[in-house]
Amino acid sequence: MRAQSSATAAVPIAVPAPSRGRGFRTLQAALGVVAFSLTFPATAWGLEGFGPWSLVAVRSVLAAVIAGGCLLALRVPLPARRHWAGLAVVAAGVVLGFPMLTTLALQTSTTAHAAVVVGLLPLTTALLSSLRTGSRPSRTFWAAALAGAAAVVAFTVQQSGGALTTADLYLFGALLICAAGYTEGGRLAGAMPGWQVIGWALVLCLPLTVPVAAVALTAEPVHITAHSVTGLLWVAAGSQFLGLIVWYRGMASIGVPKASQLQLAQPLLTLFWSVFLLGEHLPWAAPVTALAVLVCIAVTQRARG
Numbered sequence: 001m002r003a004q005s006s007a008t009a010a011v012p013i014a015v016p017a018p019s020r021g022r023g024f025r026t027l028q029a030a031l032g033v034v035a036f037s038l039t040f041p042a043t044a045w046g047l048e049g050f051g052p053w054s055l056v057a058v059r060s061v062l063a064a065v066i067a068g069g070c071l072l073a074l075r076v077p078l079p080a081r082r083h084w085a086g087l088a089v090v091a092a093g094v095v096l097g098f099p100m101l102t103t104l105a106l107q108t109s110t111t112a113h114a115a116v117v118v119g120l121l122p123l124t125t126a127l128l129s130s131l132r133t134g135s136r137p138s139r140t141f142w143a144a145a146l147a148g149a150a151a152v153v154a155f156t157v158q159q160s161g162g163a164l165t166t167a168d169l170y171l172f173g174a175l176l177i178c179a180a181g182y183t184e185g186g187r188l189a190g191a192m193p194g195w196q197v198i199g200w201a202l203v204l205c206l207p208l209t210v211p212v213a214a215v216a217l218t219a220e221p222v223h224i225t226a227h228s229v230t231g232l233l234w235v236a237a238g239s240q241f242l243g244l245i246v247w248y249r250g251m252a253s254i255g256v257p258k259a260s261q262l263q264l265a266q267p268l269l270t271l272f273w274s275v276f277l278l279g280e281h282l283p284w285a286a287p288v289t290a291l292a293v294l295v296c297i298a299v300t301q302r303a304r305g
Contacts, residue, residue: 029250049228093181
């Protein structure tokens with residue numbers, strides 16, 4: 001593969017066609033949220049048969065194989081040199097950091113409690129995006145975003161009893177590093193297609209993830225089951241690749257701050273999947289919180305800024 005010229009790299013090829021309305025662009029980001037909402041239940045399934053290091057390393061390798069195959073098949077040129085630093089941030093945040101920290105947390109935490117991460121992630125992503133890109137959402141946007149985050153945090157903390165554990169420290173660390181990866185990925189998706197952003201980030205991690213996967217698979221016990229294989233395949237193909245493709249494209253289309261607020265619905269979707277797939281008990285406050293979150297999402301999507 002050859003490096004693309006600076007003239008070609010400067011063309012914002014990720015901008016959607018004018019005939020596609022805002023609803024279609026918002027739908028792309030929303031599909032990413034749906035994919036991400038299955039991540040924690042799928043990870044819980046994966047942990048039934050794999051150790052935490054094995055699960056994260058193998059999922060990254062599998063996703064990189066899919067992404068690398070697509071890049072090779074389409075003969076996509078290497079990104080411009082100025083984009084590699086941003087791709088490294090994406091790799092550290094969404095390929096390595098967030099999956100590893102949340103997987104470690106889910107060894108002792110329920111998926112419902114872990115949803116506090118994605119409850120705070122939209123606000124954190126919007127804050128980092130404002131600092132990184134200089135965007136200035138309106139006061140109405142920030143008020144609705146804070147209200148939505150407060151509703152989600154109040155719900156999840158109330159359900160967990162308000163006690164901080166080692167799992168919580170993993171989750172808060174995952175929150176910060178993932179927000180940085182989302183922010184940088186959304187920025188890069190304005191210069192290259194979203195699938196190439198996550199594709200190159202996955203390939204960039206292969207020199208690390210391949211040896212880690214080899215060592216982890218020999219050091220941690222492996223018990224192959226239908227659940228563990230299904231969970232592994234989803235977090236690799238769905239969460240790590242396909243979900244991030246539409247997510248980054250959506251962020252590039254409607255802006256990182258507004259796209260990030262769609263994730264306020266993710267904890268509630270995760271709760272639904274937790275009940276449906278894992279048999280966890282659905283708290284009575286979930287429908288009330290869901291309504292509050294949907295109202296906040298509607299306000300952030302209409303707010304100018």
